[in-house]
Amino acid sequence: MLWLAGRAHIVAFEINDSFNTAKYEMATPRIRLLTAIPRSRSDQRHALVAQVCLASIMWGRLLVLSLLACGYRASDFLGTVMTYDPLSNDTVAIGYKASYQNECILADWTCQSGDCGSRSFVTITKFLQILGGCCIDVVTHHRVSQISQFVLRLDGLRWINVTNDVTEALAVTRVDMRTRSDTGRANASPRTAVLPVLRVPSNCQRNVTLTTFDPDGDAVKCRYQNTTSVLQLSPDCNMIFTPRGNDSDIAEGAYAVQLIMEDFPRQDIALTDGEGNETLVTSEDAIGQIPVQFVLMVDPPAASCVEGEQLPALRPPTPANGERVYASVNETLEIPITVEVYQLSAVLFSGPADMQLNVSAGRLFLTWTPTESDLGQSRPVCFLVQLFVEGLTQHQSEMRCVIVTVSPVVIVARARLLSAFPLSMNGIQGVALTQLKELLVARGLPAGITLRAVSFSEESSERASEGGPE
Incomplete structure (x- = not known):
């Protein structure tokens, strides 16, 4: 020795x-853009068509912009995601993000059925664009007099001009305030995030997988509210775009994608209302329901469907889709984004409102510093890379989403x-x-x-x- x-x-x-974190909250989404400075009047025109704005900092030949993606007008709807979370036995926090193409409006969620309770606005956040339009995030508290179920409905809005014959926007959220026998509290909705507009070349196969999680540990499943012929949907919320034939006869243009996301208990449980009535719920019975809606843009064919050639590719150490990332209070989290492309134009992401896109030594990072108010929460963060090529053609990488948990x-x-x-x-x-x-x-x-x-x-x-x- x-x-x-x-x-x-x-x-x-x-x-x-x-370990075993049980509390989650809705992420307040913001989307930003990292874009190359246009080199010609034609390129400048194409940059304007992208409808992104709000210049912030310069780095080399790159300009960092804030993409307050979405733009809204009553006839320019781009989609929504809604969540709900019980605050007490009789109060539930309901949050939603709505996306529009032009001007910002406050969407009208009405009570379709049940006791929707008294409502008070807690937070309304608008992200305005220089070229018009905005995204809006709203959190409201609903206090109910009866511990039961109620349904909220969003209608009266019109989608942008889409190819799949969908005009009127319709989104439904089913809230269940009954007490669960397994957790002793009211049900919380499943969570997910998605960028308002996803793009795919008409001749390339592409997977769109929503990263999902549920605060109660339930199984999360997706189904269509309406049939979208260009995307095949599986119950695990994975969508596949498959070109038809070698020459692809899928019409180019925008498609409204309207999903219903539901949570299912993994074992039989009882739900108890305010009067003590119990209802048995099995693993085949959905408890809550939220809408997940976005636009799929089918673009002209790409010269190559191989990622890293014409389509941008995300490479390690970029986190994998669905990966869990852990953060600490007052410690800056860095999410690296490594891209293989011939020309970098844009990085789009959705995450907490104070998340930033930073460039350091030629490397890209999403950075976020959680505060005490974030402790114990889990937030979905989604990102992708977008290129502008000849004409108005745009190509995107796959969308990746991670779940950031602030460690308690x-x-x-x-x-x-x-x-x-x-x-x-x-x-x-x-x-x-x-x-x-x-x-x-x-x-x-x-x-x-x-x-x-x-x-x-x-x-x-x-x-x-x-x-x-x-």
Whole structure:
């Protein structure tokens, strides 16, 4: 056994992680754009057609813009996503994002059936565009007098001019306030996010997979509200665009996609209303329902359907679709985006309102610093890369979505480090923490944990050599 003379450092570490997090909240979406500066009048005209605006910072030949995607007008609807979350036995928070092409309006959600309760607006956030239009995010509280179910309906809006014969916008949310026997609280809706406009060349196959999660641990399934002939939908919320024939006879243009997303318990449970009446719900019975609606734009054929040639490709270390990412309060989270394209034009993303797109040393990152109010929440973040090529043709990469969980768990651990030379706090924060994290991850903790040295003490240790190396 060989003992080395040196100093033993006693270090206390904070390890932030998330286990069995039960509370989720609706993400307030914002979309931004990273676009190349137009080099000609023609390119400038094409940039205007994209209807993006709000210049913010310059980097090299790139201009970072805020894409407050969506633009709205009563006849220019681009879609919506709605969520609900119980705040107490008789109060539920209902949030929705609505997208329009031109001017911003406050969508009118009306009570279709049941006791929808008294409503008060809590938050209304508009993201205006220089060229007109906006996105709107609304959170309201509904206080009900009866613990039961109610249905909200959005109508009176008109889709943009679409190819699949859908004119009137219709979205329905079914809220269930009855108490669940498995959680002891009212049901919370499933969660997802999607960008308002997704694009695909008419001659290329493309998968569109919605990243879903449910605060109650339910199974999440999707079905069509209306048939969309250009997308094949599976119950797990995966959609496939398949060209018909070698020359593709699918009409180019916009298609309204209207989905119904529902949550199903994984085992039989009972739902109890305010009068004590119980209803048995099986794994075949949906509890809640939310609308997920967006526009699929079928563009002219691409010269190549191979990602990385003409279509932009997302490469590692870009997170995979559906990956869970862990964040800590007051610590800046970085989500790397690595793109393989011949010409970078735009990065579009939807996430928390204060999420930023940053460029550093030629690399792209989505950055976000959670606050105490985000603790315990999980937020979907979606992003893609979009190119502008000849004429008005635009190509997008696949859309990827991750779930960012702000860790509510802090573990304080003590570790003994043996070093042949003195260590400072800076040294511990660097090499020592990196090695300790690798060890903890190898032993089963999630790769998203963060470590922070909070204190350390130092003592001298002189040991004699006894035998060979240990």
